[in-house]
Amino acid sequence: xxxxxxxxxxxxxxxxxxxxxxxxxxxxxxxxxxxxxxxxxxxxxxxxxxxxxxxxxxxxxxxxxxxxxxxxxxxxxxxxxxxxxxxxxxxxxxxxxxxxxxxxxxxxxxxxxxxxxxxxxxxxxxxxxxxxxxxxxxxxxxxxxxxxxxxxxxxxxxxxxxxxxxxxxxxxxxxxxxxxxxxxxxxxxxxxxxxxxxxxxxxxxxxxxxxxxxxxxxxxxxxxxxxxxxxxxxxxxxxxxxxxxxxxxxxxxxxxxxxxxxxxxxxxxxxxxxxxxxxxxxxxxxxxxxxxxxxxxxxxxxxxxxxxxxxxxxxxxxxxxxxxxxxxxxxxxx
Amino acid sequence: xxxxxxxxxxxxxxxxxxxxxxxxxxxxxxxxxxxxxxxxxxxxxxxxxxxxxxxxxxxxxxxxxxxxxxxxxxxxxxxxxxxxxxxxxxxxxxxxxxxxxxxxxxxxxxxxxxxxxxxxxxxxxxxxxxxxxxxxxxxxxxxxxxxxxxxxxxxxxxxxxxxxxxxxxxxxxxxxxxxxxxxxxxxxxxxxxxxxxxxxxxxxxxxxxxxxxxxxxxxxxxxxxxxxxxxxxxxxxxxxxxxxxxxxxxxxxxxxxxxxxxxxxxxxxxxxxxxxxxxxxxxxxxxxxxxxxxxxxxxxxxxxxxxxxxxxxxxxxxxxxxxxxxxxxxxxxx
Numbered sequence: 259x260x261x262x263x264x265x266x267x268x269x270x271x272x273x274x275x276x277x278x279x280x281x282x283x284x285x286x287x288x289x290x291x292x293x294x295x296x297x298x299x300x301x302x303x304x305x306x307x308x309x310x311x312x313x314x315x316x317x318x319x320x321x322x323x324x325x326x327x328x329x330x331x332x333x334x335x336x337x338x339x340x341x342x343x344x345x346x347x348x349x350x351x352x353x354x355x356x357x358x359x360x361x362x363x364x365x366x367x368x369x370x371x372x373x374x375x376x377x378x379x380x381x382x383x384x385x386x387x388x389x390x391x392x393x394x395x396x397x398x399x400x401x402x403x404x405x406x407x408x409x410x411x412x413x414x415x416x417x418x419x420x421x422x423x424x425x426x427x428x429x430x431x432x433x434x435x436x437x438x439x440x441x442x443x444x445x446x447x448x449x450x451x452x453x454x455x456x457x458x459x460x461x462x463x464x465x466x467x468x469x470x471x472x473x474x475x476x477x478x479x480x481x482x483x484x485x486x487x488x489x490x491x492x493x494x495x496x497x498x499x500x501x502x503x504x505x506x507x508x509x510x511x512x513x514x515x516x517x518x519x520x521x522x523x524x525x526x527x528x529x530x531x532x533x534x535x536x537x538x539x540x541x542x543x544x545x546x547x548x549x550x551x552x553x554x555x556x557x558x559x560x561x562x563x564x565x566x567x568x569x570x571x572x573x574x575x576x577x578x579x580x581x582x583x584x585x586x587x588x589x590x591x592x
Numbered sequence: 593x594x595x596x597x598x599x600x601x602x603x604x605x606x607x608x609x610x611x612x613x614x615x616x617x618x619x620x621x622x623x624x625x626x627x628x629x630x631x632x633x634x635x636x637x638x639x640x641x642x643x644x645x646x647x648x649x650x651x652x653x654x655x656x657x658x659x660x661x662x663x664x665x666x667x668x669x670x671x672x673x674x675x676x677x678x679x680x681x682x683x684x685x686x687x688x689x690x691x692x693x694x695x696x697x698x699x700x701x702x703x704x705x706x707x708x709x710x711x712x713x714x715x716x717x718x719x720x721x722x723x724x725x726x727x728x729x730x731x732x733x734x735x736x737x738x739x740x741x742x743x744x745x746x747x748x749x750x751x752x753x754x755x756x757x758x759x760x761x762x763x764x765x766x767x768x769x770x771x772x773x774x775x776x777x778x779x780x781x782x783x784x785x786x787x788x789x790x791x792x793x794x795x796x797x798x799x800x801x802x803x804x805x806x807x808x809x810x811x812x813x814x815x816x817x818x819x820x821x822x823x824x825x826x827x828x829x830x831x832x833x834x835x836x837x838x839x840x841x842x843x844x845x846x847x848x849x850x851x852x853x854x855x856x857x858x859x860x861x862x863x864x865x866x867x868x869x870x871x872x873x874x875x876x877x878x879x880x881x882x883x884x885x886x887x888x889x890x891x892x893x894x895x896x897x898x899x900x901x902x903x904x905x906x907x908x909x910x911x912x913x914x915x916x917x918x919x920x921x922x923x924x925x926x
Contacts, residue, residue, distance in 0.1 A: 492822025
């Protein structure tokens with residue numbers, strides 16, 4: 259799955275900033291690849307990109323029109339079709355991160371054929387994967403894992419990759435979810451892969467590489483998340499990580515969307531993730547804790563990170579507030 | 593996914609008994625539902641069922657024609673089509689456990705429409721599942737887990753269910769793989785479910801039930817299997833088991849198809865399975881070890897089971913040689 263920037267980001271009639279996770283991800287991490295945003299009249303939110311019409315975006319060189327919003331049910335409503343069709347007629351590829359598929363809408367399929375553009379449903383892998391071999395691969399791999407979903411795994415992974423690039427260390431960001439795929443321009447949405455092939459898909463995503471090369475792999479879910487832990491475990495086994503970074507969020511008492519479940523203890527999460535990771539890579543080490551401290555003030559954030567660092571014997575940082583330097587140092591000495 | 597017995601079992605041109613796992617499963621566990629077997633001239637193996645033509649099977653009352661073999665790649669070769677078409681013309685539904693789909697073959701689809709029969713690709717779930725809620729359900733559940741794939745989980749599950757039925761204990765066998773589905777007449781092939789929905793599919797398969805009712809759930813894979821452990825973990829979380837039975841096989845040194853991996857220690861397997869199972873059901877207990885002792889003689893089998901029982905503090909039996917009475921006793925006192 260390869261995408262073609264630059265992008266025109268379509269927000270539809272979104273009124274909730276949280277529904278713009280895809281649009282905001284690409285605007286935050288690959289602003290230079292974004293021409294602008296396109297909205298329906300009822301839209302009340304923005305990514306901060308210039309507001310354009312479809313025609314203006316095409317004139318300014320956009321190659322791909324991205325459905326950058328989500329909605330309940332993930333439906334491609336009829337109200338979105340006029341802009342999508344116009345974009346196709348302007349020669350733009352369409353990227354869709356909703357559950358519904360563009361390729362299930364016959365009028366879009368025939369229009370896309372006519373204008374020779376691609377309809378790309380990035381949640382739905384098109385490759386046929388093999389089951390995992392479990393065989394050791396060359397090169398090094400880091401994977402982020404979490405105490406819960408939505409704790410900052412993608413952000414942490416991208417921050418580590420950027421910091422490695424700044425230090426001229428040979429690395430590739432490997433995307434495993436829709437927002438990451440949009441940022442990387444390629445990847446596999448592992449939660450949409452048939453379960454027999456989770457680990458095999460991750461093996462294919464992170465193949466043999468040079469000895470000094472790091473694949474920096476976006477994690478998904480959590481071993482402690484009762485709905486998605488299977489995805490997480492398949493991802494851990496397929497990644498064969500040399501290094502794990504545990505991501506955590508402060509002041510969240512219950513697992514996201516799971517009012518009967520509390521977040522695990524950090525040391526318990528370290529131990530269980532390492533137990534599983536060492537099945538396919540016995541050399542795996544936990545190299546740091548990444549904490550989303552957004553809920554507390556600067557001073558408390560520092561104190562909590564110090565405390566977690568003392569409890570775990572590992573560097574602990576908030577990538578947004580403190581960067582990831584200590585974590586990378588630990589990773590490179592491993 | 594509901595199937596309609598009685599069955600005519602098609603063996604194609606199979607020459608390897610191991611390729612007849614589906615045919616042998618239904619012939620072994622639901623012989624009364626099998627009218628007979630149908631073969632191509634080159635077939636050299638048998639299930640022991642009466643040999644019939646398609647027409648004879650239909651005359652004798654067969655309602656469903658089952659593709660009971662597997663082959664490399666799981667292809668529906670052209671050589672199988674004449675018998676499949678004849679079966680459709682005789683008014684039989686077709687059940688297919690190969691990877692290829694009957695519903696991808698237009699001439700079969702149109703013939704099935706004409707004769708008003710169903711083409712059922714049992715590896716490919718047709719339901720749209722929800723993600724798991726993680727919420728506690730009423731009724732009791734037992735799940736088999738394994739130290740590896742193909743150690744006897746389905747056999748053990750069916751043996752426990754039969755023994756419960758014999759004791760008039762309220763129970764249902766819940767199938768999670770293709771052979772189990774054929775035997776039960778319904779179920780979900782969890783390894784074919786999109787990974788986001790593994791646990792949700794298992795929650796749907798084993799819903800709220802009467803307080804004294806046991807769902808006896810077929811396990812899949814192993815937490816120690818580097819290709820399929822994600823499926824296993826999703827199944828464990830979705831099942832919310834009150835009781836686990838660990839299945840093991842003697843004299844197998846390497847994980848099946850994985851020459852770099854050895855089987856785990858039994859106590860380690862007990863501990864890791866319980867750790868995960870207790871996330872969604874804190875009351876979960878391991879109630880016994882089921883050992884496939886086929887590789888050793890009767891006396892050694894007894895000795896090994898006694899030794900495992902002493903090491904683990906749990907009943908240990910080979911369901912084929914010793915039945916499952918001790919395991920059930922432990923399960924019912926739990």
